[in-house]
Amino acid sequence: MATYTEEQIARYLEHIGYREDVRQQVASDPLGCLTALQKHHMARVPFESLSLHYSSHRLLSLHPEALFAKVVYRGRGGYCMEVNTFFAAVLRSLGFTLISTGGRVKKPHGYTGWDHMVNLVAIDGKRYLVDVGFGSFGPTHPLPLEDGHEFVGVAPTRGRLQYRNLEQHTDPNQRVWLYSVQDVDKAPWRDMYHFGEMEFMPGDFEVMNLTTMSAPRSFFVQSVMCMWTLYDEKKETPTGLLILHRGYVKRRIGAESEFIEKFEDEEQRVKALEKYFGIVLTPEERNGIRGLAKIQVTPLASLHVDRHHIPSHARLPNSPATGGGGIGKPLLIYRAAFPSLGTTTTTTTAVAAADANAIERHLKRVGVVAPQWRYGMYATTHFHSTTHEVLCVSAGGARLLFGGRGTPGRWR
Numbered sequence: 001m002a003t004y005t006e007e008q009i010a011r012y013l014e015h016i017g018y019r020e021d022v023r024q025q026v027a028s029d030p031l032g033c034l035t036a037l038q039k040h041h042m043a044r045v046p047f048e049s050l051s052l053h054y055s056s057h058r059l060l061s062l063h064p065e066a067l068f069a070k071v072v073y074r075g076r077g078g079y080c081m082e083v084n085t086f087f088a089a090v091l092r093s094l095g096f097t098l099i100s101t102g103g104r105v106k107k108p109h110g111y112t113g114w115d116h117m118v119n120l121v122a123i124d125g126k127r128y129l130v131d132v133g134f135g136s137f138g139p140t141h142p143l144p145l146e147d148g149h150e151f152v153g154v155a156p157t158r159g160r161l162q163y164r165n166l167e168q169h170t171d172p173n174q175r176v177w178l179y180s181v182q183d184v185d186k187a188p189w190r191d192m193y194h195f196g197e198m199e200f201m202p203g204d205f206e207v208m209n210l211t212t213m214s215a216p217r218s219f220f221v222q223s224v225m226c227m228w229t230l231y232d233e234k235k236e237t238p239t240g241l242l243i244l245h246r247g248y249v250k251r252r253i254g255a256e257s258e259f260i261e262k263f264e265d266e267e268q269r270v271k272a273l274e275k276y277f278g279i280v281l282t283p284e285e286r287n288g289i290r291g292l293a294k295i296q297v298t299p300l301a302s303l304h305v306d307r308h309h310i311p312s313h314a315r316l317p318n319s320p321a322t323g324g325g326g327i328g329k330p331l332l333i334y335r336a337a338f339p340s341l342g343t344t345t346t347t348t349t350a351v352a353a354a355d356a357n358a359i360e361r362h363l364k365r366v367g368v369v370a371p372q373w374r375y376g377m378y379a380t381t382h383f384h385s386t387t388h389e390v391l392c393v394s395a396g397g398a399r400l401l402f403g404g405r406g407t408p409g410r411w412r
Helices: 006-016 022-028 030-044 064-073 080-093 202-214 266-277 283-288 353-365
Strands: 097-107 110-123 126-130 149-152 158-164 176-182 190-195 225-231 238-245 248-253 256-262 331-334 372-374 389-394 397-401
Touching: 006 030, 006 064, 006 080, 022 030, 030 080, 030 110, 030 126, 030 225, 064 080, 080 097, 080 110, 080 202, 097 202, 110 190, 110 202, 225 266, 238 266, 256 266
Parallel strands: 331 372, 331 389
Antiparallel strands: 097 110, 097 190, 110 126, 149 158, 158 176, 176 190, 225 238, 238 248, 248 256, 389 397
């Protein structure tokens, strides 16, 4: 498993402001050292999705050297698989024994597939959950794997670990570790995610990472987000959170949340990343989101598939051909189900493969940035919500969505 050099570890410790003799601390008080490292890390390394938006390629690497450069040299962070992979390599480099494993996140409709990563660190024969990549409801210190263990996170939020069977299990003998939170005292417990104790390999996380960074319904694909944990001066007690999400920055201290800035345009959000998180985006990164993740979603009109024509009443935001101002947005076209044989419905003519080229030629001709094509097999129309204006095609027709989630126009 990957480790870092002494020089790299020294740079990382300087980056997070850890001033103690870490080797001596690991030897004399490993749990105390692990706790301090996690707190310093979470106060300095943000949980963020910026590379899925401020980028021309929108690909996230889990290679330890790439992660080191991103975190230490660039002052960035990442989502769970990035920051937990990085933190695992740091801990191994310091002599900790651990495994990494996968988790399933609880959604309103049930549990997801494997899309979360945690580390399990062994100290004196006991395992501890260490997770620096779950955002506002994540644990802020190592948690012993003890059934029924409760703790205080960012007050007043409480957390709990249980070793139990899930409703979804078909085998009553199955058990997993369930991580839950309680927003305020006596509020209902909310299940966040569960995990087991089977070690996952790097290849497992590569598969998980591919889905998380590219699936249209992924929270990280949909949302421009950056946050970190606020601590007291000694970095002993978590006091709150600083969160940039889509069109605002807010600060939560205890149970009180305050909106401290709202954005009207992309330039303001870029400045806020530097002002509040010290993240300076390169010109290339800033251009990568040109008109993509709009602060406000603009509803749209339709295209005529039979003529590949943008009607005069249609308004494509930022497209010079249709009256919008500013720069053009890239179109992301899902060539998901262009049928080899045309089929029809009562309202829609199916799009044949040859039509894709005609659509592309037309969009270029009217001045829209050349579209990017994505391949996939979706049974229904899919939307890639915030990173592009999206043209999604399915076997029965197509839908058009600009700038984010909203009411799509209908091809007709």
